Amino acid sequence: MTLSDGTGTAAAGLPAQSPPVDPAQTAAGHPRPDDLKGRRASRGGEAGESVKRNLVLVAVLVALIAIGAVTQPQLYSNSTWVWNNILSILQLASVIGVVTVGMTFVIIGGGIDLSVGAIVALAGVWATTVATQSYGAGGMVFTAITVAVAVGLINGLLISYGKLVPFIATLAMLVAARGLAAEISDKQTQMSESSLINGIAADKLLGIPLLVYILAVVAAVGWVLLNRTTFGRRTVAVGGNVEAARLAGINVKRHTMLLYGLSGLCCGIAAIMLTSQGTSAQAAMANLYELDAIAAAIIGGTLLSGGRGTIVGSLLGVIIFATITNLFAINGLSTEAQNMVKGGIIIAAVLVQQFRFKAVSQFLSRNKT
Amino acid sequence: MIQSSRDLSRRRLLLGGAALGAGTLLTACTSNESKAPDAQIKPAEGGASAGNAAPGAKVVIGFSAPAADHGWIGAITSNAKAQAAAYSDVEFKSVEAGADAAAQRAALSTLIAQKPNVIVLLPHDGKELNAFGLEAMAAGIPVVNLDRAFPDARAYRTQIKGDNYGMGVAAATYIIAQMKAKGVSSPIIGEIPGIDSLELTQERSKGFADTLSAAGFTVQRRVPAEFTVDTGQRAASQLLQAVPRMDALWNHDDDQGIGVLAAANQAGRTEFVMVGGAGSKKAMEDIQADKSPLKATVTYSPSMASSAISLARLIGQGKGMADLVELQVPKEIVLASETITKENASTYLKLGF
Known part of the structure; x- marks a missing residue:
């Protein structure tokens, strides 16, 4: 979020204090030996923190499932039903999960993308016009992906080269993209006639819905991109300290633009998935997905100020939300109560994220001596 | 160095060309032309017996409904427009109501300035726009409330709504x-x-x-x-x-x-x-x-918008509904919710939106 004002005084003062270490390297978990001595908080410790945070999320997930099993024992005693329910939760999480992967990159890179829901709607609507559908399923996928990436890159251009604050630029895009989607669809629901597209949500491979595979592939690619490539290291570096990243020779502007393009790409994939789920697209679809995606990323331990976050954590965040929705539905509880619980969980999760596990162990070991 | 920059520019050219091509292709893809216009209207035709359908005094009808966010509201607006176009003696002035009651109030004041004979209004919220209804009625412009009732009976001349x-x-x-x-x-x-x-x-x-x-x-x-x-x-x-x-x-x-x-x-x-x-x-x-x-x-048919325009025209011309004994249009009409099954679907299909 501090990207556009790269001239800020806080950032300008920093290089003098810290040695000009390549931030791309330290951020990725390969600290130089001499750097380790100076700073006890090594990056290896930071990775350990995130593993512990993710374990907390897994514990929450297990607790939610246990609540389900206790409240609906007759359903949970049937193993076929339990398996189907897990698949149902994963399907519920699939579309928003793909969006969240893109969102995680943007937030780690120090930005925010409020336009994801609108991009999904625009891409979905554009891909289901009569003209696009005449090109078949391939044409629809091409259209959705191209439109979404283009809109994402426009966001990126405005933010990195137009020096707009990400919040404002993507907020404007949210409004504009929904408007364009309503204009193209003439406010009508557009049915998808393509059996290939509609089959994505209905078909299974080895008993598992295709949507779940898509989420798995997107998440795996996202994980590799973030943890095993220079692109990922640069993302962490840019989000952690823009000025240091710039001094280290990273083309910050281009990288920021690409991050929003990547978020757009995820939205394009999500648009196809959502169109398939509803066998149609409309301008009002994917409403408020931006909030769900941001909330999931935050629960997953992504720092809203950038520089830290994991794909696994974000995915766990999405799955926790889907499990809550599922839990409330199978117990027949109201949406109002569900929203209150979700709000509470976001707060609790952020409190847990701020909690430093290492600080506790350090405190204990210090007291021992 | 020279070589690499030339490579770069060629790559850029290719990329730019591809982007331009995709853009042209995609712009063509926004068309929805094969969609048939499917408004639910009653044609203003009929012989000498159809007294009300015969062209009468010119009526200017002002219309306002919220911006469409889903199919039903979209159908409301397009039905009203189409029904008005079916009458040669009706002039239709529509203002979109924007996002909320405040925006609709602002839009309605521009509508008043165009001096309509009758106003057909689907308010964002009947309670919030009650004051507007009172004001227009006091100024001598009959208001036809569409679907979302005003709490005050003096705020409308006629109300037509679903059940x-x-x-x-x-x-x-x-x-x-x-x-x-x-x-x-x-x-x-x-x-x-x-x-x-x-x-x-x-x-x-x-x-x-x-x-x-x-x-x-x-x-x-x-x-x-x-x-x-x-x-x-x-x-x-x-x-x-x-x-x-x-x-x-x-x-x-x-x-x-x-x-x-x-x-x-x-x-x-x-x-x-x-x-x-x-x-x-x-x-x-x-x-x-x-x-x-x-x-x-x-x-819960959006055909009520078409009927509202017909009622507004009759009110403007001071006529009643031909099949009823009364000389004026009734104050309130609540549509019955009908059940459509396989047996009668073909009859109702023309009312589908």
Whole structure:
């Protein structure tokens, strides 16, 4: 979020204090030996923190499932039903999960993308016009992906080269993209006639819905991109300290633009998935997905100020939300109560994220001596 | 160095060209032209017997409805426009109401400035725009309230609206009859309402629950959606998960019903009887085809917008409804919620939106 004002005084003062270490390297978990001595908080410790945070999320997930099993024992005693329910939760999480992967990159890179829901709607609507559908399923996928990436890159251009604050630029895009989607669809629901597209949500491979595979592939690619490539290291570096990243020779502007393009790409994939789920697209679809995606990323331990976050954590965040929705539905509880619980969980999760596990162990070991 | 920069520029050229090509292709892809105009109007024709249809004094009708966010509201606006165009003696002035009641109030003041003879108004919220109704009526401009009632009877000349409670009654009546015919004594009944905080949703659900309880039935599971396809799919997938076997389902809105049917198909569930709501063309076609769980839908037809324009014209010309004895248009008209099944779907198809 501090990207556009790269001239800020806080950032300008920093290089003098810290040695000009390549931030791309330290951020990725390969600290130089001499750097380790100076700073006890090594990056290896930071990775350990995130593993512990993710374990907390897994514990929450297990607790939610246990609540389900206790409240609906007759359903949970049937193993076929339990398996189907897990698949149902994963399907519920699939579309928003793909969006969240893109969102995680943007937030780690120090930005925010409020336009994801609108991009999904625009891409979905554009891909289901009569003209696009005449090109078949391939044409629809091409259209959705191209439109979404283009809109994402426009966001990126405005933010990195137009020096707009990400919040404002993507907020404007949210409004504009929904408007364009309503204009193209003439406010009508557009049915998808393509059996290939509609089959994505209905078909299974080895008993598992295709949507779940898509989420798995997107998440795996996202994980590799973030943890095993220079692109990922640069993302962490840019989000952690823009000025240091710039001094280290990273083309910050281009990288920021690409991050929003990547978020757009995820939205394009999500648009196809959502169109398939509803066998149609409309301008009002994917409403408020931006909030769900941001909330999931935050629960997953992504720092809203950038520089830290994991794909696994974000995915766990999405799955926790889907499990809550599922839990409330199978117990027949109201949406109002569900929203209150979700709000509470976001707060609790952020409190847990701020909690430093290492600080506790350090405190204990210090007291021992 | 020179070599690499040349490579770069060639790459840029290719990329730019590809982007331009994709852009041109995609712009062409926004067309929806094969969609037929499908407004629900009553043609202003007929012989000497059709006294009211004959052109009379010129009437300027001002119209305002919220910006369309889903199929039903979209149909309201296009119906009103089409019905007005069917009369040679009606001039139609429409202002879109924007996003909320305040925006609609502002839009209406520009409408007043155009001096309409009658105003047809679908308010964002009847309570919030009550004052406008009073003001216009006091200024001598009759107001026809469309669907969302003003609390004050002096704020409108005529009101035409749908019957939300009646929708629930009709849906429950159909389900009760089906269950009795199938011999199911204690059926598992599901409900997918629209946005739960709206009064209209609560009225629909109340009508449904009241009628069911009179027959000794109850709603087992209720998972609300938000009138859109994707929320309908979401709600239905979770509802189906919660009840491994279901006998009947009422989904309040046919637009979100597309998602409900998709979810049922994706879950491989067809054991239940589904009833829709509103009466979209797609739903009626599905009922006719009889290949999905959707067996009936209860109407809340946007054709009321066309009727509102006809009423406004009669009011402007000082005429009554020809088949009634009264010389003026009645004060209130509540449409009955009709049940569309396979048997009568062909009759109603022209009213589908």
